[in-house]
Amino acid sequence: MMLAGAEIVKESVAFKKDDHGNSAAVIAPGPSQPGTMGLTRVPTKEPVDIQFTNVTCNVSLGINKGTKQILHGVNGRLRPKQLIAIMGPSGAGKSTLLDVLSGYRTTGVGGAIFINGRGRIMKNFKKMSCYIQQDDRLQGLLTVGENMTIAADLKLPTKMDKYEKGEVIEDILTNLGLYEHMNTRGAQLSGGQRKRLSIALELINNPLVMFLDEPTTGLDSSSCSQVVQLCQSLAHQGRTIVCTVHQPSATLFALFDQVYVLSAGNCLYQGTTTNLVPYLEEAGIPCPIYHNPADYIIELACGEYGEDKIPILITKAENGKALQWFNNPETIPTMELLRKQYPLSVMRDQDTTTGEEETPQSNQRSVLIKRGFLKAKRDPTMTHLRLMVNVVVGIMLGALFINAGNEGSRVLENYNLLFAILMHHMMSPMMLTILTFPSEMSILLKEHFNRWYSLGSYYISITIVDLPISIVSCAIFSVIVYLMSSQPLDIARFAMFFAISVYTVLVAQSFGLMVGAVFNVVNGTFLGPTLSVPMMMFAGFGVTLRDLPPYLAWGSYVSYLRYGLEGYIGAIYGLDRPTLECNEAKYCHYRYPRTFLKEIAMSPNMFWWDILALTVTLLVLRTASFFLLKWKLSAVR
Numbered sequence: 001m002m003l004a005g006a007e008i009v010k011e012s013v014a015f016k017k018d019d020h021g022n023s024a025a026v027i028a029p030g031p032s033q034p035g036t037m038g039l040t041r042v043p044t045k046e047p048v049d050i051q052f053t054n055v056t057c058n059v060s061l062g063i064n065k066g067t068k069q070i071l072h073g074v075n076g077r078l079r080p081k082q083l084i085a086i087m088g089p090s091g092a093g094k095s096t097l098l099d100v101l102s103g104y105r106t107t108g109v110g111g112a113i114f115i116n117g118r119g120r121i122m123k124n125f126k127k128m129s130c131y132i133q134q135d136d137r138l139q140g141l142l143t144v145g146e147n148m149t150i151a152a153d154l155k156l157p158t159k160m161d162k163y164e165k166g167e168v169i170e171d172i173l174t175n176l177g178l179y180e181h182m183n184t185r186g187a188q189l190s191g192g193q194r195k196r197l198s199i200a201l202e203l204i205n206n207p208l209v210m211f212l213d214e215p216t217t218g219l220d221s222s223s224c225s226q227v228v229q230l231c232q233s234l235a236h237q238g239r240t241i242v243c244t245v246h247q248p249s250a251t252l253f254a255l256f257d258q259v260y261v262l263s264a265g266n267c268l269y270q271g272t273t274t275n276l277v278p279y280l281e282e283a284g285i286p287c288p289i290y291h292n293p294a295d296y297i298i299e300l301a302c303g304e305y306g307e308d309k310i311p312i313l314i315t316k317a318e319n320g321k322a323l324q325w326f327n328n329p330e331t332i333p334t335m336e337l338l339r340k341q342y343p344l345s346v347m348r349d350q351d352t353t354t355g356e357e358e359t360p361q362s363n364q365r366s367v368l369i370k371r372g373f374l375k376a377k378r379d380p381t382m383t384h385l386r387l388m389v390n391v392v393v394g395i396m397l398g399a400l401f402i403n404a405g406n407e408g409s410r411v412l413e414n415y416n417l418l419f420a421i422l423m424h425h426m427m428s429p430m431m432l433t434i435l436t437f438p439s440e441m442s443i444l445l446k447e448h449f450n451r452w453y454s455l456g457s458y459y460i461s462i463t464i465v466d467l468p469i470s471i472v473s474c475a476i477f478s479v480i481v482y483l484m485s486s487q488p489l490d491i492a493r494f495a496m497f498f499a500i501s502v503y504t505v506l507v508a509q510s511f512g513l514m515v516g517a518v519f520n521v522v523n524g525t526f527l528g529p530t531l532s533v534p535m536m537m538f539a540g541f542g543v544t545l546r547d548l549p550p551y552l553a554w555g556s557y558v559s560y561l562r563y564g565l566e567g568y569i570g571a572i573y574g575l576d577r578p579t580l581e582c583n584e585a586k587y588c589h590y591r592y593p594r595t596f597l598k599e600i601a602m603s604p605n606m607f608w609w610d611i612l613a614l615t616v617t618l619l620v621l622r623t624a625s626f627f628l629l630k631w632k633l634s635a636v637r
């Protein structure tokens with residue numbers, strides 16, 4: 001997309017005092033330092049005040065193993081225009097609390113969350129918030145500019161033209177120090193740049209609340225402070241920004257306005273960063289001089305100074321209910337006051353979108369299809385390797401079974417070739433999908449949760465994008481094998497052969513999608529081929545359909561490979577194929593195709609039934625994969 005060369009108005013608000021008298025840490029802005037200017041587009045809607053009371057979270061440890069409580073009735077207040085750090089030792093429940101507050105985790109969650117004084121309505125809250133998880137789930141094959149353009153097309157109103165969208169993108173990228181990296185692919189960005197791109201993508205629709213899980217993990221100190229300064233300036237523009245952090249340095253700690261400290265699912269402190277030292281002093285556990293208060297409270301939370309200190313702090317903080325360590329606690333509005341401040345009529349006027357997502361489904365589909373083709377064009381595995389494998393395997397099989405198709409003495413060999421082709425069409429698309437889909441799944445989870453698109457739009461787009469690649473790779477393979485192995489040169493037979501090949505690829509891929517949607521790579525790699533073995537057994541190869549034990553006969557009806565093999569036999573030996581030539585041997589048992597068909601117990605006239613059975617299998621598997629994906633999207637939460 002062309003970015004309009006709009007002049008960016010540099011409205012710096014990052015260094016002003018906010019409404020509550022908090023001043024941001026003063027850090028001299030460098031020319032291309034991200035996070036030092038503030039976006040041109042400040043939030044236009046009312047800021048968001050979040051209160052949570054008695055929040056609990058229980059997870060199941062498995063069948064008959066009971067549950068584990070991660071959060072023990074914590075309370076808290078997340079004030080607008082503040083950068084809030086959730087801190088605590090490893091395993092304290094920081095990510096869980098963030099998951100609960102963002103609405104990402106819903107199962108096993110108790111307590112109440114209030115937004116501007118009213119009970120949280122998830123549908124409305126999702127429209128004003130975004131969640132940036134710890135692992136950057138970016139499209140590595142697309143450049144920064146392309147990633148942003150796609151996000152803008154999905155998240156900004158369709159009535160905005162490309163110049164207006166371009167202005168938004170330029171503004172965000174300039175402020176986040178990514179403008180110079182516009183043409184760098186996602187996979188080539190550094191850790192800090194990837195983190196900033198993750199933030200940039202979510203900033204496109206100007207959210208009022210941002211949740212970031214460990215945005216500083218894995219970054220060097222300079223990148224850490226860049227990211228935190230960026231969050232600070234965004235918060236001071238009117239957003240509520242909540243991050244989990246591990247153990248920030250004193251400089252980094254000073255950049256946060258508020259801190260919320262957790263220890264084993266309980267709140268030890270909630271208030272401003274500057275009030276932490278007086279708080280500890282008042283609690284009778286003063287922070288030693290020259291000691292980083294952030295380090296000290298984490299050490300206390302870990303029990304390094306005695307386990308007895310933890311309950312003292314939980315009681316003092318009233319497990320998050322105490323607000324006196326905020327700046328000007330007397331000015332913090334009550335829930336009732338907040339409801340008056342933000343009447344429902346104002347909320348209604350601000351609620352401009354009606355659907356679940358920002359743009360209509362038709363727009364989502366076309367943008368996702370565009371993105372899918374762009375990725376496919378560059379994908380070294382799904383496209384380039386797949387095409388190459390089809391060429392190489394096609395040549396190898398063709399060379400191995402050269403001229404087997406026309407020779408009466410080599411009918412059994414040709415039968416083996418047809419089965420080998422079937423195996424190729426089953427294994428390669430299935431395994432590719434099982435191996436690649438789980439990483440795609442993590443991006444889907446993030447983008448779907450952040451309302452970029454619906455699952456339906458996503459599913460339709462991946463189906464459409466994959467179809468031409470499957471057809472082209474199948475066509476290349478079929479032409480090579482068919483010609484090299486001297487199958488009958490009849491356009492109808494080739495069309496039948498090709499149709500069965502494409503169907504087998506599509507069915508195998510849908511099967512792979514089902515497995516990939518539910519299982520991780522390790523389990524999927526084990527289960528995919530293992531579950532395919534019975535289907536091979538029931539295909540009629542090795543044990544003919546006639547010789548299958550009666551109690552296993554049903555297996556041949558559910559095995560799509562049976563329909564594939566029968567379809568190939570119909571294409572090559574059906575249509576009243578004349579007697580075969582016998583040039584390579586004196587005795588030619590199968591020179592009459594009828595004899596061969598009788599021996600393998602296959603009818604040559606089942607082609608259309610096979611196509612019908614494959615169509616039904618394809619529809620069933622595609623539908624099942626869709627519902628499994630839908631289930632997975634909610635189950636992981």
Ligand SMILES: Nc1ncnc2c1ncn2[C@@H]1O[C@H](COP(=O)(O)OP(=O)(O)OP(=O)(O)O)[C@@H](O)[C@H]1O
Pocket residue numbers: 059060061068070088089090091092093094095096097246
């Ligand atoms: N699904 C789950 N099943 C069992 N235990 C879980 C589950 N999810 C989280 N936990 C446990 O809950 C505790 C809190 O986890 P959480 O990821 O919230 O901690 P954290 O403070 O973010 O830790 P870290 O800083 O190391 O990421 C940990 O002990 C973790 O093992």
